[in-house]
Amino acid sequence: MNARLPERQASRALLIGSSRFSHEGLHDLPATVNNVQALADALTDPAMGGLDPSGCRVLTDPATPKQVGDAIDAVVNEALDTLVLYYAGHGVLSRHGELFLAVEITDPDPYRVHYSGVPMTWLRSALAESPADNRILILDCCFSGHAVEAMSGTASAVGGKLDIRGTYTLASAPAHETAVAPVGARFTAFTGELVKTLREGIPGCGPLLTLGDIYPALTRALVASALPRPQRLNTDLGDHVAMTRNPAYRPPSRSASKPRVVSQPHRSPTGPHRRASDEQDPKVAAEFHSAMLDVYRKAKKEAGYNAAYFLQMVQEVGGLEAARRLIRAGSVSSGFTALWEKGRLDLSVEAVVLQDRFAGLFTDEELDIARDRLAEYGYSSAQTS
Incomplete structure (x- = not known):
């Protein structure tokens, strides 16, 4: 399957950044506002060939879960080709281990988060019901690895058998680990590396940056910095979906694309100048x-x-x-x-x-x-x- 960019007019993105929280149990995360703006700029940059700016919605500091639900509903049904849902903020677990995304009013108490947080089941249902061919979920929050379990249907708290084929889930941390937001840093660790990857590209990869390219590059960079290992779930070849063009792509030279001619046939069959001589055997x-x-x-x-x-x-x-x-x-x-x-x-x-x-x-x-x-x-x- 060949990689391709999203169809600009038929694709939508919703980027949510929660930076302010009223409950004392959740500290503010000012970097998340920078996250969503930088990611939106990268995804809609005409030179990078991603999404149309009119189809990329940014929602910062939602006060209530309803605001998030309304925003999701507004983009999910409009996306016919590619849908991107992104959230950066606090992830909170209920007493049953369910993942909730925090908004301004969220109470992180495991017994009360049900009433004030955005349940992962909302996102799962929205992605499953979307008419989009490609659906991408990116979570940059603590315990975001639970989203991988939820999207795969292995989480005991998630009921039903929803069709989520064509969905790629990318989470910033394992299910039982916290994400990292360095104090004073412009971005959170995960999204900062993601934006850097999109902007600088990946040497040696093709002309388009697919999710299959991005995930290992992110993982290598974050693990090398002793940061949490990202998690992912890919269904129905979602890793072939391209996010943007690859700024680091360099077309192979004409000479490099041709097989080298063997000038010394007597060389060992394991020599460095061998051609595909055994193909007909x-x-x-x-x-x-x-x-x-x-x-x-x-x-x-x-x-x-x-x-x-x-x-x-x-x-x-x-x-x-x-x-x-x-x-x-x-x-x-x-x-x-x-x-x-x-x-x-x-x-x-x-x-x-x-x-x-x-x-x-x-x-x-x-x-x-x-x-x-x-x-x-x-x-x-x-x-x-």
């Missing part, structure tokens, strides 16, 4: 196809990851062609990211491609992409066999 290609199926089985059994889309691709176009498409994609696949999170990049397509017995099936450029991609995520190609 049906035995090697069949072994590689079997290896791709084996990757799927091991990922499911050993890492608990069901790569259904990958399996479908292998079955439809064959293991060799599937690997080439994934290697040459402008960004890492959702499966690669999932395996990275689980510490099992040894099961990635890139790692298998670099095995000596299969490397001859691929061009030098494809091997370089695989090697560089693994290195970027801290996995050495020397670990492949």
Whole structure:
């Protein structure tokens, strides 16, 4: 699936920033107002190709849950292509572990937050009922990882079986951790890194910044700074949805796009100038196809990851062609990211491609992409066999 930008006139965003709170149990968060404005500017910048300014609504310091509900209702039904809901503020848990988003009047008492906070179920229902093809939920608040559970239907407090296909949920912190808003900082830690990523781009990625690109970049930057690890839930290829253009994209040179010519055929088959010389060998290609199926089985059994889309691709176009498409994609696949999170990049397509017995099936450029991609995520190609 190719990445694409949202259709400007058919897409909507609601960015909510709660910075003032009347209850003494919740301290003010002035950075959230800067969050929503900077994010709105990035998403609607014509040079970055995102949303139309008229379709991006900013709501700062809502006083009551009803104000949030009315704002959600106003954008949800208008979005036909892409819907973005963003909240920055305090996340509060009820005594049953339900996540509520705080507004000015919210009482953080676990026994009373039901009456004064915005329940996660409102957002879940709104996203499920929206006619938009792509739905994106971004939460920058404490305990926001509960939203991932709620959107996946695993939270015991969330009832019903709502259809939330095509939804991508991005949370700033795990379910039982607090988010970080450094005192005196212009932005909260998570949104500050998100805005930086959108504005500066991600070197090595394609011309568009997809959610599949953004999540691992955010994670690497935040974890490297000893900040909470973001959480995400992707359904129905939501990670292929692009947020903006990639300012750091550099088109490959013409010479780099061509396979290198082998001038010394006597070199070792594992030498650095090898081309795809074994492509016509049906035995090697069949072994590689079997290896791709084996990757799927091991990922499911050993890492608990069901790569259904990958399996479908292998079955439809064959293991060799599937690997080439994934290697040459402008960004890492959702499966690669999932395996990275689980510490099992040894099961990635890139790692298998670099095995000596299969490397001859691929061009030098494809091997370089695989090697560089693994290195970027801290996995050495020397670990492949």
